[in-house]
Amino acid sequence: MTQSAGNNREPSVADVPIQLLDPSGRRLDHPDFHYDGTDADLAASLRDMVLARRIDAEATALQRKGELGLWPPLLGQEAAQIGSARAVRDPDLVVPSYREHGVAWCRGVDPVDLLTTFRGTGMTDWPSRPDTFYPYAFVIGSQTLHAVGMAMAQQRDGAVGNDDPDANGAVIVYFGDGATSQGDVNEAFGFAAATSAPVVFFCQNNQWAISEPAIVQSRVPLYRRAAGFGFPGVRVDGNDVLAVQAVTEWALDLARRGGGPVLVEAFTYRMGAHTTSDDPTKYRTSDEVAEWRAKDPIDRLRAYLTAAGAIDDAWEAALVAEADALAARLRDGCVSLPEPDLADFWDLVYANTPDLLVRQREEFLAYEASFEEAR
Amino acid sequence: MTQSAGNNREPSVADVPIQLLDPSGRRLDHPDFHYDGTDADLAASLRDMVLARRIDAEATALQRKGELGLWPPLLGQEAAQIGSARAVRDPDLVVPSYREHGVAWCRGVDPVDLLTTFRGTGMTDWPSRPDTFYPYAFVIGSQTLHAVGMAMAQQRDGAVGNDDPDANGAVIVYFGDGATSQGDVNEAFGFAAATSAPVVFFCQNNQWAISEPAIVQSRVPLYRRAAGFGFPGVRVDGNDVLAVQAVTEWALDLARRGGGPVLVEAFTYRMGAHTTSDDPTKYRTSDEVAEWRAKDPIDRLRAYLTAAGAIDDAWEAALVAEADALAARLRDGCVSLPEPDLADFWDLVYANTPDLLVRQREEFLAYEASFEEAR
Amino acid sequence: MSMHETAIGTDPAASAIEVPAASATGVQRLTMAKALNAGLREALSGDDKVLLYGEDIGALGGVFRITEGLQATFGTDRVIDSPLAESGIVGTAVGLALRGYRPVVEIQFDGFVYPAFDQIVSQVSRLRFRTHGALGVPMVIRIPYGGGIGAIEHHSESPEAYFAHTPGLKVVTCSNPSDAYWMIQQAIADDDPVVFLEPKRRYQEKGEVDVSAPPLPLYASRTVKPGTDATLLSYGPMVRTCVQAAVAAADEGRNLEVIDLRSLSPLDDAAVFASVRRTGRAIVVHEAVGTLGIGAELAARIQAECFYELQAPVLRVTGYDLPYPPSRVEEGYLPDLDRVLDAVDRSLAY
Amino acid sequence: MSMHETAIGTDPAASAIEVPAASATGVQRLTMAKALNAGLREALSGDDKVLLYGEDIGALGGVFRITEGLQATFGTDRVIDSPLAESGIVGTAVGLALRGYRPVVEIQFDGFVYPAFDQIVSQVSRLRFRTHGALGVPMVIRIPYGGGIGAIEHHSESPEAYFAHTPGLKVVTCSNPSDAYWMIQQAIADDDPVVFLEPKRRYQEKGEVDVSAPPLPLYASRTVKPGTDATLLSYGPMVRTCVQAAVAAADEGRNLEVIDLRSLSPLDDAAVFASVRRTGRAIVVHEAVGTLGIGAELAARIQAECFYELQAPVLRVTGYDLPYPPSRVEEGYLPDLDRVLDAVDRSLAY
Ligand SMILES: Cc1ncc(C[n+]2csc(CCOP(=O)(O)OP(=O)(O)O)c2C)c(N)n1
Ligand SMILES: Cc1ncc(C[n+]2csc(CCOP(=O)(O)OP(=O)(O)O)c2C)c(N)n1
Ligand SMILES: [Mg+2]
Numbered sequence A, B: 001m002t003q004s005a006g007n008n009r010e011p012s013v014a015d016v017p018i019q020l021l022d023p024s025g026r027r028l029d030h031p032d033f034h035y036d037g038t039d040a041d042l043a044a045s046l047r048d049m050v051l052a053r054r055i056d057a058e059a060t061a062l063q064r065k066g067e068l069g070l071w072p073p074l075l076g077q078e079a080a081q082i083g084s085a086r087a088v089r090d091p092d093l094v095v096p097s098y099r100e101h102g103v104a105w106c107r108g109v110d111p112v113d114l115l116t117t118f119r120g121t122g123m124t125d126w127p128s129r130p131d132t133f134y135p136y137a138f139v140i141g142s143q144t145l146h147a148v149g150m151a152m153a154q155q156r157d158g159a160v161g162n163d164d165p166d167a168n169g170a171v172i173v174y175f176g177d178g179a180t181s182q183g184d185v186n187e188a189f190g191f192a193a194a195t196s197a198p199v200v201f202f203c204q205n206n207q208w209a210i211s212e213p214a215i216v217q218s219r220v221p222l223y224r225r226a227a228g229f230g231f232p233g234v235r236v237d238g239n240d241v242l243a244v245q246a247v248t249e250w251a252l253d254l255a256r257r258g259g260g261p262v263l264v265e266a267f268t269y270r271m272g273a274h275t276t277s278d279d280p281t282k283y284r285t286s287d288e289v290a291e292w293r294a295k296d297p298i299d300r301l302r303a304y305l306t307a308a309g310a311i312d313d314a315w316e317a318a319l320v321a322e323a324d325a326l327a328a329r330l331r332d333g334c335v336s337l338p339e340p341d342l343a344d345f346w347d348l349v350y351a352n353t354p355d356l357l358v359r360q361r362e363e364f365l366a367y368e369a370s371f372e373e374a375r
Numbered sequence C, D: 001m002s003m004h005e006t007a008i009g010t011d012p013a014a015s016a017i018e019v020p021a022a023s024a025t026g027v028q029r030l031t032m033a034k035a036l037n038a039g040l041r042e043a044l045s046g047d048d049k050v051l052l053y054g055e056d057i058g059a060l061g062g063v064f065r066i067t068e069g070l071q072a073t074f075g076t077d078r079v080i081d082s083p084l085a086e087s088g089i090v091g092t093a094v095g096l097a098l099r100g101y102r103p104v105v106e107i108q109f110d111g112f113v114y115p116a117f118d119q120i121v122s123q124v125s126r127l128r129f130r131t132h133g134a135l136g137v138p139m140v141i142r143i144p145y146g147g148g149i150g151a152i153e154h155h156s157e158s159p160e161a162y163f164a165h166t167p168g169l170k171v172v173t174c175s176n177p178s179d180a181y182w183m184i185q186q187a188i189a190d191d192d193p194v195v196f197l198e199p200k201r202r203y204q205e206k207g208e209v210d211v212s213a214p215p216l217p218l219y220a221s222r223t224v225k226p227g228t229d230a231t232l233l234s235y236g237p238m239v240r241t242c243v244q245a246a247v248a249a250a251d252e253g254r255n256l257e258v259i260d261l262r263s264l265s266p267l268d269d270a271a272v273f274a275s276v277r278r279t280g281r282a283i284v285v286h287e288a289v290g291t292l293g294i295g296a297e298l299a300a301r302i303q304a305e306c307f308y309e310l311q312a313p314v315l316r317v318t319g320y321d322l323p324y325p326p327s328r329v330e331e332g333y334l335p336d337l338d339r340v341l342d343a344v345d346r347s348l349a350y
């Protein structure tokens, strides 16, 4: 007896990523999703994408110069990040992973602050972080559960499903294709579905988890995972900032109105290395990289806006200047980051530092002082 | 912008459990699944179900008498267990949870042995356990990953996808509705899908995880989870032993042939308490229990076989006698289980017992001996 | 097997272990289970942000009935039956805590806390540190722990050392109904994450609880019985055993001091040192395996701080270095008053 | 900050820490990374049942390149890139082990072992015990561990105490390329589960490896440098630091003994006691936090066994009781030779 009940390995129409702007810069129609903004809004998106890429390039360069210990580049994922971040509005909460420099930028985090983590002068939280943007997370998938808990808090705070849409909020949480294998991420799907928590799971499928292609994690498109938990999943062209924003706006809106969670799979590509410690030539071909370069998220938006006459050389020149200034600020900011003092860390473990730690710090200080005396 | 891409909360035809025998004992046709056995085979199934129920009743009674510390009754799940277990054949491997007394019975485990765990005379492994049946697992979901690993071993052993079907094996792993929320179970789904491991995930959805109804874990039918990971999921009437066996045979066959994993959701009901420590009146109504009693898996098979003339009073009488004898053997066996000696346990921690443990056992023995002297 | 069956039988330890009620106002005689229930009820009433969260804690009231009746009073939004996944419970509780709630998580049994280990060790314990103090996680993780109840495997574990080794967590445990009542409230009021260990074999033992007494400091030990000849250091389920041992030893003219540590992280080591300096002898008693158990840390600290005062090495009476064995042999596995007295003999023989 | 920069600079410790090659046959000068790679290659060649399993260990050769080239030689069925889930990796490896394979699991960094904690603590460590010896789990869990490499958080942890507190696990760690080469092979050959900790800051340090020498017993410590005045007890990354301290102390006329424990569970405490009985002084050095670190257990055992011989309390030089701090201050956090020498001074002052 044979049959294929539920066998879901055949491609479906929904596997084709939602697209509103093709790689050549031509706008497309989609039956369900429309980009509502103006060309001026799109120019603002382009600006964010260009600046995010510049922040990233500069940080990568700072790592090469030895000023940072590590940097995880976002190169190639600008549309996924800027498009989704521009769909966020207060009181939404944003829970990033570790590569969301573009999202951080859009949410008002000073990019210099991000460097503290990677320079080793601080942990994962930065002075400029607004209350609605959460710290970077390095244990893959761990943050998705936090996001669901925050969404459960929003439910209890009465910030979901109100008639007044401005009173409603949702949580958007970022993670990668690799993360979808983790128990925590699947538990987050389950808890969110069971509680109808207002959370948008934003998966940047950049095709790679370090050296492992997405096929190692799943034989079927990742967006399909959601249906198995009972909530909608959609796949969007992650290099198309219009489509990403439209889809994320829909997803956040659904969540805010009390419709429960949504999974957005942004189909994109990590153009650079996993981190500055990585050597992607060990595991992928330059052909593959070239193929994706042709789908560059910035090029296509620039092509559209240029053709539409919405931006011109002067606009571009101003943006270059702005990016240069930002880069310079980043360089200066990086080397000026205050050096931490180990003595300060004993007070950060607990709200009320226990005696043992007080004593330990004192001993540490006395020990340090003994060297000064010895000189 | 609104749409319902992938929103899967609407009931689908596949949500209706596959049924080949209705509660009144009438056989039904199904387009995809057929029971291939004879009425004599079904009589053998009935015998297994009756004896499994008797083992269960006797163990419950032994707990009431204080001879066991605890017992998790299978009452109501006989069809799910006997039907699935009768689909297993060597070299298939069986990985149970903690309620699979009926499966254990079918696979040749002496039911007296099962009592060691619950009497506290031993751990979770029993002398009569055949090599292809694995120990009971008490950490919810943990065993599902072991099962996937065993299936990966079968792949490496060349025991999957051979032309000779007898050379092929698969793994069947049991777990409950509650378990589907655990990270481990979802990781097991992911690993099995990614590796096309020959494993049948057999979920007995008995409607309850202790006091929590299945809705606490999922808003949508559990079998749907599989599709999200890219493998088939089916829902079968878990109180219909014909359907369970037919579906499990199909699933195991698919897995053995190299078709990858399958999720079978056996829709059934835990008629008794979660364990003998539990008081289900705290959380569920007697109406609900009565409703399910009308769907009893044994009654319907008996009704069918009686109507078909395949069993008669003499057959029933012989079965009663057999069950009585089994129960008596269980009672005797229980109280005769050898008392463990703590001194034996130091040698069970490692293959090669380290000095510290050797010394500790010696100290323990000397200490014990000091009491004997003191008398 | 016990040489002191009579001592156990009459149990003169019972009165010693109870905290004497300061005043008659509000004094009730409660089991530890009921005392915890009353403490949780107080915490829920006193602060809207307090939530209870875990498996089967609603209609059922938890498998030990610690939360019985609380969902009926406070509703399903505040006493929440969670899906069956410990990492999920703790991880989502982190999110709730970061948004101003004070989740009190119940782990159903000690052996089921390990699936949540990553969230506890890498997130709960560290979010304050990771964020330079910007975010805190005011969460309580309640865990019924320890053996002696005839359970199957994974239901009798003593995981305290894993947590006490983890900076950023506080770890406390109660030994009697009175402490249970106020300690759970203090733990919930604490802005730091607290692992709250409940000795399940003591759940049904009764004691006086003064619900109107002001709470004591949460991280201070208690001298249950003063003494001069040796100091017994213990916590949770073993405090009663130590008091029983002290009572039995008194018959033989030995005057033992018994300290209930209450807090395992931070350790109230100042009180420990003061006692050991007086008695010159220390014996640590716990159910958890000896190797790297709390006794190891206490021994290491005591020998360092009381080097010249120690008349004998610090001895440890603990669970053996085995996985918890089947219940029919757990009595031999768990420290009992005879093993404690044996250690006292050995200590005094130095 | 160091008072002994010259000592570090010229590094006379380098030769002391290397195991002298018994014969010239097969002696190679390798980094620890390459020695591990060679050991794994041997194990894969020697036994078809040996599998390597983990994230990015195939084409990439692991983020530290320990498995470089092995997938090319042994194929994707034996050197397996796993999905990104540690519980899944360890849990499925249990299944492979139960079916006769010998999986060697790589956890990418120390901080990512916690999601697998339940499988390790409740399954890997216990399956033999749970099944009365019927089933065993011959598995190695390789974990690059420790700090000192300037990494971001969760990448510099020392989780050894969690595992050493768990009955049923063996826990070993190598301090030099030669030990790395044979210890990994011995661990794979062991029928018990072994947590194999690799000091990642030492991966690129070179040493002589005699690939033809017979392996030593896996659970025996090594006296790296004999001495008379005090015993330095350490393991993994800190062995080199202790040898440097001993070299520096020699300048001041102090003769320190240095023991590389190699095995943290079981502990080779007989050798430790013998040494401390001779020197009368012991100092344990490790990166992990002090509270309930390996030093606690060693101190507890030493003070119990060498009570009359100890001239000073056992001292501990460890990571402070903080989560691992940002890399710019890790130098101050990690024990270095000055902190070791400071402890030696304090010990000798008793
Ligand atoms: C629990 C855990 N395991 C392993 C790692 C090491 N690690 C860091 S990033 C990464 C790959 C993540 O891939 P993906 O989720 O696709 O995100 P991406 O890096 O592509 O953005 C791995 C394995 C980790 N950080 N956490
Ligand atoms: C990891 C873990 N958490 C909690 C428990 C306690 N517990 C035992 S059985 C059970 C409910 C299981 O429900 P389900 O998976 O539906 O199986 P059923 O008992 O209904 O057969 C719970 C919560 C456990 N054994 N393991
Ligand atoms: Mg990725």
Ligand SMILES: [Mg+2]
Pocket: B176, B177, B178, B204, B205, B206, B207, B208, B209, B210
């Ligand atoms: Mg169930």
